[in-house]
Amino acid sequence: MPSDHPPEPVVPRPAATVILVRDAPEPAPGRSPLQVFLQRRVAGMAFAGGMTVFPGGAVDPTDLPDPAAWSGPDxxxxxxxxxxxxxLAGSLVCAAVRETFEECGVLLAGPGHADVTLLGAGRADLVAHRRTLGQLLAETGLLLRAELLQPWARWITPPVSPRRYDTAFLVAVVPEGQSADAHTTEAVEATWWHPDEALREWERGGMQLMAPTYRTLEQIAEHPTSASLFAAAPDRTIRAIIPQARRDGGDIVLEVGEQPEVRMPAARMPIAEGGPL
Known part of the structure; x- marks a missing residue:
């Protein structure tokens, strides 16, 4: 006999995503140099399939901070x-560093640079779960550089979705001497975008964005350089945002707490197993 009571909301799984930025090597005249690294996820993935996102993922049980291999804010x-x-905060930072290295080859660790061959093998081992981030740092003599990350936002998937995440968004500038790549099986393409150009691509229908990505691109587009964006992060007030959706004609409107609402055409609003993301 069916229950008269709706099912309890799924407990959100902790996750971390990194707004990875740089200044374009040769920006066009009059163009702000700030660029952000975006990946288009494989369409068949269980969560956010086909969406264009920042690098990141769920916290793993092995994402455990080691004070002896940690540099910067604790x-x-x-x-x-x-x-x-x-x-949890320590695990979120570890997850952010691990996911950024796994998905785009940027390692937020130091000092200096470890052997490229060793790091290449270490990245493959992390992806295959043969080695943990802590083991990789210990073997290379590197420290996790928490000072290269700044908290930006926290978004929680709405209760209507059976697959939920409580995601910490952090900003990081690509360290000197490193570069991001598209060598991940989770994305079909990955490249650098000027934030305003990514938003225009979405408006043309050439890109699918979830509400947190859309709103973050709007926010970072206000900054001309990676340095100015990173410097602005400490002044932000971070409160957990759980979007609430309502229909308004042909649009889906997401209310996001104290921030301005997010309005998207219903035809292009990502739907995940019963509810907007």
Missing amino acids: PRWFSERFGCDPE
Whole structure:
């Protein structure tokens, strides 16, 4: 006999995503140099298939901070920014570093540069779960450089979705001497975009964006350089955002707390198993 009570919302899984930015090597005259790295996910993926996203993913049980291999603000500082406990905050930072290395080859660790061949093998081992980030850092003598990350936002998938994430968004500038690539099986393409051009591509229908990505691109497009964006992050007030959706004619309108609402055509609003993302 069917229950008269709706099912309890799924508990969101902790996740981290990195707004990876750089200044374009040769920006066009009059063009702001800020660029952001975006990936278009494989269409068949269970979550956000076909969407264009920032690098990132769910926290893994192995994402455990090691004080001996940590440089920069400690997990407690990140916990105060994200409004979570220090243990989770440390895991979020570890997940951000691991996912960025796995998905685009940028390692937010130092000092200096470890052997390229060793790091290449380490990246493959991380993807295949043969090695943890902590083991890789220990074997290469590198420290996780938390100072290369700045908290930006926190978004939680709405309760109507059976697949939910509580995602910490962090900003990072590609370290000198490194470059991002598209060598990941999770994306069919990945490249650098000027934020305003990515938004125009979405408006033309050439790109699919979830509401958190759309809103973040709007926000970072206000900054001309990667340095100015990174410097602005500490001044942000971060509150967990759980979008609430309503229909308005042919549009889906997402109310996002104290921020301006996000309006998208219903035909292009991502739907995930019963609810807008």
